[in-house]
Amino acid sequence: MFYEYDLIIIGAGPAGLTAAIYARRALLKTLILEKTLPGGKLNKTEDVDNYPGFTSIKGPELATKMTEHAKYYEIDWEQGEVTKVEKKNKRFIVKTNEANIFNSKAIIIASGAIENKLKIKGEEELTNLGVSYCAICDGFLFREKVVVVVGGGYSALETVLYMSNIASKVYLVHRRTDFRAGKEIVEKVKNNSKIVIFSNSILDEIVGNQKVEKVIISNLISNEISELSTDAVFPCIGLSPLSNFTHELGICDQQNYIFIRDDCSTLVPGLFAAGDVARNNENKIKQIVTATAEGAIAAQSVIKYLENF
Numbered sequence: 001m002f003y004e005y006d007l008i009i010i011g012a013g014p015a016g017l018t019a020a021i022y023a024r025r026a027l028l029k030t031l032i033l034e035k036t037l038p039g040g041k042l043n044k045t046e047d048v049d050n051y052p053g054f055t056s057i058k059g060p061e062l063a064t065k066m067t068e069h070a071k072y073y074e075i076d077w078e079q080g081e082v083t084k085v086e087k088k089n090k091r092f093i094v095k096t097n098e099a100n101i102f103n104s105k106a107i108i109i110a111s112g113a114i115e116n117k118l119k120i121k122g123e124e125e126l127t128n129l130g131v132s133y134c135a136i137c138d139g140f141l142f143r144e145k146v147v148v149v150v151g152g153g154y155s156a157l158e159t160v161l162y163m164s165n166i167a168s169k170v171y172l173v174h175r176r177t178d179f180r181a182g183k184e185i186v187e188k189v190k191n192n193s194k195i196v197i198f199s200n201s202i203l204d205e206i207v208g209n210q211k212v213e214k215v216i217i218s219n220l221i222s223n224e225i226s227e228l229s230t231d232a233v234f235p236c237i238g239l240s241p242l243s244n245f246t247h248e249l250g251i252c253d254q255q256n257y258i259f260i261r262d263d264c265s266t267l268v269p270g271l272f273a274a275g276d277v278a279r280n281n282e283n284k285i286k287q288i289v290t291a292t293a294e295g296a297i298a299a300q301s302v303i304k305y306l307e308n309f
Contacts, residue, residue, distance in 0.1 A: 003031070003076075003100070003101075003102045003103065004029075004102075004103045004104070005029050005030060005031045005076070005102065005103070005104040005105075006023075006028040006029045006030065006104065006105050006106065006306060007023050007028045007029070007030045007031070007104055007105070007106045007107070007108065007299075007302055007306075008030075008031045008032075008033060008092065008094055008102055008104040008106075008107050008108075009023070009030065009031070009032045009033070009107075009108045009110060010033050010082050010085075010094070010107065010108070010109045010110060010111050011032075011033075011034060011040070011109065011110035011111040011112055011242075011275065011277070012032050012034035012038035012039070012040065012067070012070075012077075012110075013038075013039060013040025013041065013042070013110060013112050013275055013276075013291065014039075014040065014042065014066060014275065014288050014291040014292045014295065015110040015112075015274040015275030015276075015291040015292065015294050015295035015298070016032060016034070016040075016108070016110035016274070016275070016295060017032075017038065017039075017066045017067060017069070017070045017295070018066075018291075018292040018293075018295030018296050018299070019108050019110060019274060019295035019296070019298050019299040019302075020032055020070045020073070020075050020299075021069060021070050021073060021299075022295070022296050022299035022300060022303075023299045023302065023303070024070075024073035024074070024075055025073065026299075026303045028302070028303070028306070029076075030075050030076065031075070031076040031077070031078065031102060031104070032070070032075055032076070032077050032078070033078050033079075033080060033082055033094065033096065033102070034077070034078075034079060035079065035080060035081035035082070037063070038063060038066075038067040038070075039059075039060065039062070039063020039064070039066060039067060040063070040112050040275075041059075041112065041276075042059040042060065042062050042063035042066075042288070043059060043060050043063050044059065044127065044128065044133075045058075045059030045060075045128075045134070045137055045138070047059070047137075047138065047141060048062055048137065048288065049137075049140055050136065050137070050287070050288075050289075051288050051289060052289065062288075078096070078098075078100065078102075080096035080097055080098040080100060081096060081097045082094055082095070082096055082111070082245045083095050083096060083097050083245055084245055084248075085107060085109075085245055085246055085249065085271075086248070086249075087249075087268060087270070087271070090105075090270070090309070091103055091104065091105060092104050092105070092106070092107050092270065092271070094107070105270065105306055105309050106270045106271070106272065106302045106305055106306060106309075107270065107271045107272065108264075108272045108273065108274060108295075108298045108299065108302060109243070109246065109258060109271070109272070109273040109274075109277055109278070110273070110274045110275045110277065110291075110295060110298075111241075111242040111243065111275075111277045112241075112242055112275055112276045112277055113239040113240060113241040113242060113257075113276040113277055113286075114239065114240050114242060115133040115235070115238075115239055115240075116235070116237045116238045116239060116240060117235065118150060118203055118235050118237065120203055120204060120205055120206065121204075121205045121206070122205050122206030122207055122208065123206055123233075123235070126206055126208050126211070126212050126233075129208065129210060129211045129212060130206075130208060130211050130212025130230075130231060130232045130233060131206060131212060131232070131233045131235070132232060132233075132234055133234070133235060133236075135149075135159040135162050135163055135234050135236075136162065136287065138232075139162060139163050139166050139167075139234075140166060141232075142163075142166065142167055142231050142232045143166045143167065144166075144167065144168045145167050145168060145230075145231035145232065146167060146168060146169045146170075146171070146228075146229065146230045146231055147163050147167045147169075147170055147171070147230060147231060147232040147233070147234060148170075148171045148172075148173060148203070148215055148228065148230045148232065148233045148234070149163065149170060149171070149172050149173070149233075149234045149236060150172075150173045150174075150203055150233065150234070150235045150236060150237060151174065151235065151236035151237045151238075152174035152175065152176055152178075152179045152180055152181075153179070153180040153181060153236070153237075153238070154180070154181045154182075154185070154283075155236045155238070156172070156174070156236035156237075157172075157179060157181050157185050157186065157188075157189050158185070159234055159236050160172050160189055160192075160195055161185070161188060161189060161192065161195075163234070164192050164194040164195055167194070167232075168194070169194055169196065170194055170195045170196070171195075171196050171197075171198060171228055171230065172189065172195055172196070172197045172198065173198045173201050173202065173203055173215075173217055174197065174198070174199055174200075174201065175200065175201065175202050175220065176199070176200065177199050177200060198217055198219075198226070200219055200220045200221045201217050201218065201219050201220065201226075202217065202218060202220060203215055203216070203217055203233070204216045204217065204218050204225075206233055211231075212230060212231060212232055212233055213229065213230075214227055214228060214229045214230060215227070215228050215230055215233060239276065239286075240256070241255070241256050241257045241258070241276065241277045241278075242277055243256050243257065243258055243277050244256075246258060249266075249267075249268055249271070250267065250268075251266040251267050251268055251271065251273075253279075257277065257278060257279045258273040258277055258278040258279075259278075259279070259280065260272070260273050260274075260278045260279065260280050261280065262280065263297060263298075263301045264278070264294055264297050264298035264301050265301055265305075269305070270305055270309075272298040272301055272302060273298070274291065274294035274295045274297070274298040275291040275294055275295065276291065278294070
């Protein structure tokens with residue numbers, strides 16, 4: 001089947017849903033393509049305590065509210081995984097795994113990113129039950145508790161320092177001796193009395209019944225096995241952007257994030273990106289509020305672009 005639109009939005013997380021609201025309010029004929037549940041990673045978040053307007057709200061509930069808001073504007077919606085995006089004669093062709101072909105004047109890619117997993121026993125079973133991939137989102141739930149952070153880059157060290165202000169003790173588990181971060185932040189971590197570092201170590205297992213209770217750690221040099229009682233585990237070993245269908249367009253950086261300018265435009269005219277799949281620097285903050293902001297900016301940029309189409 002073949003369909004034509006002013007704008008196609010790939011992804012229905014906070015960035016995509018916000019972009020859709022702004023686009024429809026400008027009367028653009030708009031389609032959202034989403035392969036899973038609308039709301040993106042909100043559906044994996046237990047409590048959201050830092051989104052303006054809600055002192056506390058469940059992630060799936062916020063996802064539902066955002067989705068209902070977008071659907072109020074009678075946006076076309078298709079479920080399916082995008083397999084390819086190409087541009088021909090100023091228009092974009094979007095293909096999905098359902099063998100549908102969609103045509104549009106502009107595209108906003110808001111497909112998000114997925115957290116790299118530890119891939120160990122207990123991780124999947126205890127996700128949202130003490131295993132969290134966002135300390136800023138969930139850290140407050142573990143105030144005065146003992147937590148474990150896994151990783152050795154900036155995100156892990158920033159998480160450790162953040163949680164040291166909330167938790168009673170923070171264990172940092174890193175598979176190497178050296179950290180992949182600047183000296184200043186490394187020194188802050190090493191000099192913090194609340195932080196205990198397990199270098200040259202990996203998590204073998206997360207253990208718990210209905211919630212995280214302890215972790216099993218092994219030292220890669222001595223082979224010593226340790227058990228640590230803990231209330232939470234924060235894996236911080238990076239994200240993988242969901243941008244594989246764009247790689248032929250040459251718009252991604254070395255880590256496959258879509259490179260965007262301040263107006264959320266990419267290197268391809270008419271193609272915009274927002275949310276976790278996109279960045280213009282490696283220090284971008286990945287939060288719901290920044291995703292919605294970029295969704296609004298991307299939609300406004302599309303509106304401006306189509307004025308001269």
